[in-house]
Amino acid sequence: MAFYHSNGIEIAGIACVVPDNYVTVESFTEVFGEQIPAKFTAGTGVKSMYKALPEQTASDLAAAAAENLFANTAVDRDQIGMMILVTQSPDYRRPSSASVVQKRLGLPIDCACMELNLGCSGFVYGLQTMMSMLSASDQKYGLLLMGETASKLVDPLDKSIVMLYGDAGAAVLLEKTGTGKPVTTLLRSDGSRFMSIILPAGGFRDMNPPREKFTCSDGIERSLYDIYMDGTSVFSFSITDVPLAIKDYLGYTNTAPDDYDLFLFHQANQFIIRQLSKKLRLSAEKVPISLDRYGNTGGISIPLTLCDHYGEQDAGVKNCFMAGFGVGLSWGVIAAEIDTGKILPVVKTADWYKEGKIIPEMLK
Amino acid sequence: MTEREKLALLEDMLELDEGDLSMDMALDDVDEYDSMAKLSLIVLMEDEFDVKLTGEMIKEFETVGDIVALMNK
Numbered sequence A: 001m002a003f004y005h006s007n008g009i010e011i012a013g014i015a016c017v018v019p020d021n022y023v024t025v026e027s028f029t030e031v032f033g034e035q036i037p038a039k040f041t042a043g044t045g046v047k048s049m050y051k052a053l054p055e056q057t058a059s060d061l062a063a064a065a066a067e068n069l070f071a072n073t074a075v076d077r078d079q080i081g082m083m084i085l086v087t088q089s090p091d092y093r094r095p096s097s098a099s100v101v102q103k104r105l106g107l108p109i110d111c112a113c114m115e116l117n118l119g120c121s122g123f124v125y126g127l128q129t130m131m132s133m134l135s136a137s138d139q140k141y142g143l144l145l146m147g148e149t150a151s152k153l154v155d156p157l158d159k160s161i162v163m164l165y166g167d168a169g170a171a172v173l174l175e176k177t178g179t180g181k182p183v184t185t186l187l188r189s190d191g192s193r194f195m196s197i198i199l200p201a202g203g204f205r206d207m208n209p210p211r212e213k214f215t216c217s218d219g220i221e222r223s224l225y226d227i228y229m230d231g232t233s234v235f236s237f238s239i240t241d242v243p244l245a246i247k248d249y250l251g252y253t254n255t256a257p258d259d260y261d262l263f264l265f266h267q268a269n270q271f272i273i274r275q276l277s278k279k280l281r282l283s284a285e286k287v288p289i290s291l292d293r294y295g296n297t298g299g300i301s302i303p304l305t306l307c308d309h310y311g312e313q314d315a316g317v318k319n320c321f322m323a324g325f326g327v328g329l330s331w332g333v334i335a336a337e338i339d340t341g342k343i344l345p346v347v348k349t350a351d352w353y354k355e356g357k358i359i360p361e362m363l364k
Numbered sequence B: 001m002t003e004r005e006k007l008a009l010l011e012d013m014l015e016l017d018e019g020d021l022s023m024d025m026a027l028d029d030v031d032e033y034d035s036m037a038k039l040s041l042i043v044l045m046e047d048e049f050d051v052k053l054t055g056e057m058i059k060e061f062e063t064v065g066d067i068v069a070l071m072n073k
Helices: A026-032 A035-044 A058-072 A095-105 A122-135 A231-251 A270-281 A298-310 B003-013 B035-051 B054-062 B064-068
Strands: A003-006 A009-019 A022-024 A047-052 A080-086 A113-118 A142-146 A170-174 A183-189 A260-267 A318-328 A331-338 A347-349
Touching: A003 A122, A003 A347, A009 A058, A009 A122, A009 A298, A009 A331, A026 A035, A035 B035, A058 A095, A058 A142, A058 A170, A058 A347, A080 A260, A095 A113, A095 A142, A095 B003, A113 A122, A122 A142, A122 A170, A122 A183, A122 A231, A122 A298, A122 A318, A142 A298, A170 A183, A170 A298, A183 A231, A231 A270, A231 A331, A231 B054, A260 A270, A260 A298, A270 B003, A298 A318, A298 B035, A347 B035, B003 B035, B003 B064, B035 B054
Parallel strands: A009 A347, A080 A113, A080 A142, A260 A318
Antiparallel strands: A003 A183, A009 A170, A022 A047, A142 A170, A183 A331, A318 A331
């Protein structure tokens, strides 16, 4: 099994932002009538979400989260030795949005920057990648950024997911302290199920396919430009492969659910979180929920849940068990001690990078 | 477990009245059998019968009886 170990690296700050555009599930009664949104909330637990403004991109949300972190943490930008931006919604086909965010944040050229193309497992994969890079370097600080605007990729009439996805950004500061509890991570991936969640058009396999809609196996009309999710397969994965990974992790680390203060599950939907909690016999107070107000925000949902719950209160150090799972299919489990005093409250942002909107005049 | 008891489990899951379902009923004709119900079915089959349903298996179900046939208790 693919276990990773990190020593002497701690989380020194967490900040999350959401777009300043609050949308309730109830507001979709105008499109779908009363029954569908009510049933959707009853099933998924999602009551509202924040959707990116038309001009706002994932990198805007990640940059805003980083600015909030710098404004509230005693670290200087020049001290950041590496930055990873986790997103599946880049600004351009090239360069990576990490380059754009580096410029906007004023990070030094001695800061290695790159993008990681992952969704719901992105927080766990991102943390492990950053810890591995920090361990192998002479640098003290690493910045893990995340941004997602999946709401822009959903057909507005797709009742299965248009009320599910929320947008958000996150910034997590990692510090090489030489102290703190060792961290173990388990990462898994099953590419044989790559079609379970897919947006086929616009990549290089099929750059400009027709925009015609067709009826998918779930009876919903989509084009190749819309996110398709095989809901039942993804659900079955979430309540089978994910608990198995958790079981393997607990076995390998010789720990039990009682050894952890909090279980932060990717906020996929309430039904999945409930099943995972049931399988691990967790009490509700150990499993914080944020999807009711923010929807499914992909990989950001784990740090967002932390900011939502501990942004306004310092509850001391918590031993956090975290599991991210989704598109890929890709999943990972990590546990770390997090000082809740270093978690910032969620803030809203309407900012976007005007200089990033390239017009022909800028290239002449 | 009798066939009637198995049907009752499904009726309960779909919030239907007892006797609403029959073995030869086409799932397409059961309005309550929607995407959320399919998720509940995955949980029910695992909890009650230790059967792990995949998305592919669910797509192949045509009648209520196809589901009941997998209830091996």
